Structures are given as C-alpha cells and as structure tokens.
Amino acid sequence: MQSPRLLAGYLRANWPIYAMAVLAIAVANVVQSYYPRVLGDFTDTLQAGGISRKAIVDASLALLAxxxxxxxxxxxxQFVIMWLGRRFEFVTRRKLFAHFTGLSEHYYSKNGVGRLLSYVMNDVTSVRESISMGVNHxxxxxxxxxxxxxxxxxSSIPVHLMLVSMIPLLVIPWVVVLFGPRIRQRSLNVQESLAKMTETAEEQFGGIRVTKKFAVEPIMRGRFGLTVDRIVDNQLRLVRMSSLFQALLPFLGGLSLIVAIAYGGxxxxxxxxxxxxxxxxxxxLRMIVNPLQQIGNVINTMQRSRASLxxxxxxxxxxxxxxEDADAKTLPPGASGIRIRNLSFAYPGSDQEALRNIDLTVEPGKTLGIIGKTGSGKTxxxxxxxxxxxxxxxxxxxxxxxxRALTLESLRKHIAYVPQDGFLFSTTIRDNIAFSDRGAEEDRVHEAAKRAQIYDNVLDFPDGFxxxxxxxxxxxxxxxxxxxxLARGFLKDxxxxxxxxxxxxxDAVTETNVIGKLREQRRGRTTIIIAHRISALKHADEIVVLDKGTIxxxxxxxxxxxxxxxxxxxYAIQEEGTRYAEGKS
Structure with a gap:
C-alpha cells in the first residue's frame, strides 16, 4: 500500500492556481501558433507582387503582438508553476520531518540517518523538478x-500532405512504451545508490575521529569510493538510456520535416x-519538433521522479x-507511583525474551535502584x-x-529521562540544558547546572552558558x-x-555530590536510578537486581x-577494583 498519495494530494489542494497558470501558458501557445500563418500569408502576398508598406507594417505588428x-x-x-514546485518542496520536507519524529526507535534501528536524508534531499528535489518542468513543458x-x-x-495545406508528413511521428507512442519502464527502473537504482552513499558518508563523518586515531583513512576512502562507483555505474546506465530516448524523439520530428520538405517541395x-x-x-512542423523534444524531457523526468515518488x-x-489509541487520555499531573506486573518482553524480530515475569512497585516519592550485568534488561x-x-x-x-492508554505526549512529559550517552545538540550549553523549556529563566538553568555539578566548568568557558x-x-x-x-533532566523537574x-x-567525588544533591531536591518525588556502580544506589529505598531479564x-x-x-x-568486585586503583595511585 502506498498512501498517502503525496503528489496527487498536493495537486488537488492547489488545482485552482495550477489551472490559472496552465490557462496562461495555453493561451500563449495558441497565440504562438499563428506565427507560421502570418509568415505564410506574407509570403503569398510577396509572391503575388502585392507587397506594400501597409502589408509590411501589418505583418510586423502582428508578429510583435x-x-x-x-x-x-x-x-x-511558468513563474507560478515554478513557485508552486518550490512550495511543494517546502511543504513535503516539513511533512517528512514530522513523519520522522513520529516513527519508533525500532525503525531507526534498521535505517541509517543517511537513508532518511536522501528522502529529504534527493527524492523531494526530483519530484519537485518533475512537477515544475513537467506541468510547464x-x-x-x-x-x-x-x-x-x-x-x-x-489553412490551405492539403490534408494528404499533412498526413504523409506525420507518418514518422506515429512511432513515438511505441518509443515511449519501450523506454519508459526501463528509465524508471534505472532511476530507482540511482536513488537507492545515492541513499547508500549518503548513509555511508554520514556514518564516516560521525566516526572521523575514530578513523584518524586508528590511521585507517585509506580504508575509509576506499569504502566510500565503492559507493560512489556504484552511483557512477547506475547513473551512466540511466544516462545512456535517457539520452537515446531523448535523441529519438527529435530525430522522428526531423524525419517528419524531411518528408514535408521533399513531398511539399x-x-x-x-x-x-x-x-x-x-x-x-x-x-x-518545425514548431512541432520542439514540443516533441519537451515531451521527451518530460517523460524522462517523470520516469525518474516516479521512482522518487x-x-x-x-x-x-x-x-x-x-x-496512541483514539481515546487515549492525559496522565494526571500528580501521578508518580509505578506498578509493573507479570511483564515479559521480546524485541521485534527476536524470539528471546529480554525481560521475564517482572513484578515491582515504586511507591510515589520513593527511589528505586536497578543494577545488573550488561544485557540484563535494565534499559x-x-x-x-x-x-x-x-x-x-x-x-x-x-x-x-x-x-498504553495514555497520550504519548503526556506520558513522556511526565518523565525526565537522562540516558547514559548524554546526547547534546550543536547549540549553546544553555539551550541544551533548557531543552524541555526554552523559555526557562536563567536562575533555573544555573540551578540545574549546579545540581549536576557542571556549573563551575561552564563558567570556565569564555562564553559561559x-x-x-x-x-x-x-x-x-x-x-x-x-x-x-543531567542538568537537562533536572531542569525538566x-x-x-x-x-x-x-x-x-x-569521578567518585562528583558522583557523590550529584547523588547528594539529587536526594535533597527529589525528596518526595519518584526517582529511578539505573547504575553499574553500587555507590550510586546505596541511598535508594529499594534496589532491584536484574540478571538475564529476571529479578x-x-x-x-x-x-x-x-x-x-x-x-x-x-559489590565485592567493585570494592576490590577501587582498592586496586587507590594502590596504583
């Protein structure tokens, strides 16, 4: 199933504007079609020896008009159609980004960022070019x-002369049927290879520091070069097919003109x-050759954009x-107690359970600690x-x-989640801390930074927050x-x-200070702490130990x-490690 029908919906929504633009172009071309007739009549007047200043002025004014x-x-x-094409690009990219944000983590685990970028960049541009040039041409x-x-x-041109002259043009439908599907498939191959290249480039840019540290730049260049080679191969196959197709249409138009000159002469x-x-x-007939060329370009572009579409x-x-369910409800503001009963779960595509028969309760205002080996199911x-x-x-x-009965927005706004990787955006420290509330007062931002023990470090930077x-x-x-x-999570409150x-x-000292501040500020509020170090969990009201997905x-x-x-x-292993580290120091 392929819905929503992206392009059809856009054209339907903007059809009055498109209709006016098409009408303007149609009238322009109807007027243009009088050009040969004016010249033909002038030629007959000239041949009959009836040329006069008035005839010259009339013909000149007619051609000027x-x-x-x-x-x-x-x-x-053409301006209106091009503007509508650019607007399609803008609207579609916003729609794509909105769709990106609605997809689950499972989708992103299977698809790289580069592939998603190729939708926004390559595919949208291809479709935009088709509707701009396609409608126009x-x-x-x-x-x-x-x-x-x-x-x-x-006109006075004999019908049999027109029919004989147009015999070569009858081949055009056959050419379109023959080349269309082939051009579309090769275009799809190009778009897929471009997506792979974007994905590879994004991955290698993200890991450039690791690449440099391991001095494997030649290997990375070679790997990227393979993706570029695939693009070149696919594009050359597309160009060969497209060029042959585009050459045949004007060639057939040229044959028609040759027949007209020979027989008409x-x-x-x-x-x-x-x-x-x-x-x-x-x-x-010469005027027909250019439209045939345009039709060839349009069909070529449409086949390529159809793959993108x-x-x-x-x-x-x-x-x-x-x-969300259609009747999903908002989580009440004061709710903070958590109850988990008979929870078993396996990730999509896996037949091995990540969690089995989990039962636990976190009373409102209490702190739960969760510990376990890597892969035990904590996250x-x-x-x-x-x-x-x-x-x-x-x-x-x-x-x-x-x-599952709650709206996603109310559920996730109700929980401040601080992951291990601590992803930060390419903006200011202040904006990263105030991510959940961009309008937060500076005092709140600074207080969150102090609780997270990052305040003094920020002040050491020339530009501070x-x-x-x-x-x-x-x-x-x-x-x-x-x-x-951490400060971002604390500010969300x-x-x-x-x-x-x-x-x-x-370090251990900073951890102790953070946990101490946490106990002060979160008193009476529900907190879950997942950690590998027991020192981060000692103060918890209850600690749950997970192993292989079970408590x-x-x-x-x-x-x-x-x-x-x-x-x-x-605990014994961590204490032994601490004593060893202290002995080494």
Whole structure:
C-alpha cells in the first residue's frame, strides 16, 4: 500500500492556481501558433507582387503582438508553476520531518540517518523538478501541438500532405512504451545508490575521529569510493538510456520535416500548393519538433521522479509501531507511583525474551535502584516505561493508568529521562540544558547546572552558558557531556526522574555530590536510578537486581549485602577494583 498519495494530494489542494497558470501558458501557445500563418500569408502576398508598406507594417505588428502576448503569458504561467514546485518542496520536507519524529526507535534501528536524508534531499528535489518542468513543458507541448494541428487543418495545406508528413511521428507512442519502464527502473537504482552513499558518508563523518586515531583513512576512502562507483555505474546506465530516448524523439520530428520538405517541395514545384502554404507547413512542423523534444524531457523526468515518488509514498505510508489509541487520555499531573506486573518482553524480530515475569512497585516519592550485568534488561525496562517499545497491555501502570492508554505526549512529559550517552545538540550549553523549556529563566538553568555539578566548568568557558558546542557536544569531555545531560533532566523537574547509568563517566567525588544533591531536591518525588556502580544506589529505598531479564534480588542496600547473591558479588568486585586503583595511585 502506498498512501498517502503525496503528489496527487498536493495537486488537488492547489488545482485552482495550477489551472490559472496552465490557462496562461495555453493561451500563449495558441497565440504562438499563428506565427507560421502570418509568415505564410506574407509570403503569398510577396509572391503575388502585392507587397506594400501597409502589408509590411501589418505583418510586423502582428508578429510583435504575437511575441509580446506569448512572452507575458508564458512567463507568468511558468513563474507560478515554478513557485508552486518550490512550495511543494517546502511543504513535503516539513511533512517528512514530522513523519520522522513520529516513527519508533525500532525503525531507526534498521535505517541509517543517511537513508532518511536522501528522502529529504534527493527524492523531494526530483519530484519537485518533475512537477515544475513537467506541468510547464507538458502544457507547452500539448497545447502547441494541438494548436498547430488545428491551424494546419484550417489553412490551405492539403490534408494528404499533412498526413504523409506525420507518418514518422506515429512511432513515438511505441518509443515511449519501450523506454519508459526501463528509465524508471534505472532511476530507482540511482536513488537507492545515492541513499547508500549518503548513509555511508554520514556514518564516516560521525566516526572521523575514530578513523584518524586508528590511521585507517585509506580504508575509509576506499569504502566510500565503492559507493560512489556504484552511483557512477547506475547513473551512466540511466544516462545512456535517457539520452537515446531523448535523441529519438527529435530525430522522428526531423524525419517528419524531411518528408514535408521533399513531398511539399514537389507539390509546390508542380503548382499543387502555393509557396506560402509550403512555408507555413515547414514552419508548423518545425514548431512541432520542439514540443516533441519537451515531451521527451518530460517523460524522462517523470520516469525518474516516479521512482522518487514511489520511495516517498512508501516512506510516508510506514505506520509507527507506537501509536496512541483514539481515546487515549492525559496522565494526571500528580501521578508518580509505578506498578509493573507479570511483564515479559521480546524485541521485534527476536524470539528471546529480554525481560521475564517482572513484578515491582515504586511507591510515589520513593527511589528505586536497578543494577545488573550488561544485557540484563535494565534499559529495556525504562524503554517500556516510556513506550519507546510497547509493553503488553496492563503490565505497566503509572498511578491507576495503563501506560498504553495514555497520550504519548503526556506520558513522556511526565518523565525526565537522562540516558547514559548524554546526547547534546550543536547549540549553546544553555539551550541544551533548557531543552524541555526554552523559555526557562536563567536562575533555573544555573540551578540545574549546579545540581549536576557542571556549573563551575561552564563558567570556565569564555562564553559561559552561551558557549556553542560542536556536533554531539564534542566540545565537552565525556563527563561534562553526562553532567550537562543531567542538568537537562533536572531542569525538566518531572514527577518521575529516570537516570539510566547517567553518572558512569564522572569521578567518585562528583558522583557523590550529584547523588547528594539529587536526594535533597527529589525528596518526595519518584526517582529511578539505573547504575553499574553500587555507590550510586546505596541511598535508594529499594534496589532491584536484574540478571538475564529476571529479578533475582530485591531489597535495601543493607538487606542485599546481608544475602549471598549477585549484589554482594558485584559489590565485592567493585570494592576490590577501587582498592586496586587507590594502590596504583
């Protein structure tokens, strides 16, 4: 299924403007079709020896009127059509971006950023060119051909001469049927190879620092070169096919003109037609050759843009995995208690459960700690809470509401999530911290930075909070990026705060200060802390230990230390590591 029909919807919405533009171009071409007739009549007058100053002035004024009318109307119509094409580009790119934001994480895990950019850049531009040039040239060509045919029939040119002259043009439909599907398939191959190149380039730009550190630039250049070679091969195959197609149409028009000159010249020599009719015929046929060339260009462009349009329609038809119910409700402001019952979950496409039979409760205002080995399901649990992936119905509730019955906006605004990677945008530190509230007062921004222990570091920069960060926050160290991301979560001040291993890149002293501030500021508010280091969880009201997707232990730090289990083992390993590090220093 390919819906919505992107181009059809746009044309339908703007048809009155298109109609006016097409009408202007149509009238311009009807007027232009009088040009050969004026010259033919003038030639007959000249041949009859009746030339006079009045005849010359009349013919000149007629040609001037034809030229001015054609120029004004055709220019106006073409401008409007080009403007509509640019507007389509603008509207479609906004629609694509809105669709990007609605897709689930599962989609992005399978499709690279470069492929998505190719929709916005290459495909949209291709379709825009087709509707701008296509409507313009098609109107020009069709109206001009029809007008020329009508003028030829209305003139004194014999019908049999016109029919004989147009025999080569009968081959054109066969040529279109033969070349059209081939051009479209080769165009699709080009667009796919361009998408692959964009994807490869985006990945290599993002990893350029790793590439340089490992001194593997030649390997990366070679890998990128392979994608470029594929584009060249596909484009050459398209160019060969397109060039042959575009050459055949004017060639057939040229054959028609040759037949007209040969046969029409023969009739003129023997007096069957006047010299003026012969001149008109050749000019009419010459006028047809250019529209045929335009039709060839249009068909060529349409076949290429059709491949892009199919890609865009296909992309916009993707239904997000995570959707709201029609009767989804807003999460009440005060709800912060979390209940999870009989939760089991496997990622799409996997037959192995990431979580099994999870049961836990976080009372309002309490702090839950979650710890476990890598791959034990800690982050998966949070993703289900946020509905990044859908949990089974009824398994996760906030307050009295199933998270699947809530609007996504109210659910996610209710939770401040701070991930481990601490992604930062290429803007100022201030804007990154105030990401959830761009209008936040400076005092709130500074207070969030202080709680995250990043305030003093920011002041050390010459521009302070106005410091602009590089891509993905490369200006900052790993620990600074994490603390800036923490400040962003603190400023949101949501009823539920989730820290997903968010202090893993900071030193022990800074971690202690952050956790201490957290306990002060979040007193009476629900907090979930996921960590590998037990030191970040000691203060939690309850700690859950996950292993291979199941809860193997629950309790406070003291209770878990009194047991023989995974928690005590992890604590012993971390203490041994700390003593070793202190001994080395």
């Amino acid at each position: 034809i030229g001015l009318t054609f120029g004004i109307l055709a220019g106006l119509g 098609t109107t020009n060509a069709v109206i001009l051909i029809v007008s020329v045919m009508a003028m030829m029939i209305a 023969y009739l003129a020599i023997h007096g069957s037609i006047t010299i003026g009719s012969f001149v008109s015929l050749t000019l009419y 199919e890609r865009l329609n296909g992309f916009l038809s993707i239904v997000p995995d995570i959707r 998966t649990l949070v993703k289900l809470l946020l509905r990044v992936y859908d949990p089974p119905a009824g398994t996760i509730r906030i307050g009295d509401d199933d998270v 106005a410091t602009k960060l590089g891509e993905r926050g490369i200006t900052l160290s790993g620990g600074q990026r994490q603390r800036t991301s 949501a009823p539920i705060l989730v820290l997903d291993d968010s202090v893993s890149a900071v 193997v232990q629950k309790g406070t730090h003291e209770q878990l230390m009194a047991q023989e289990g995974l928690y005590a083992s992890l």
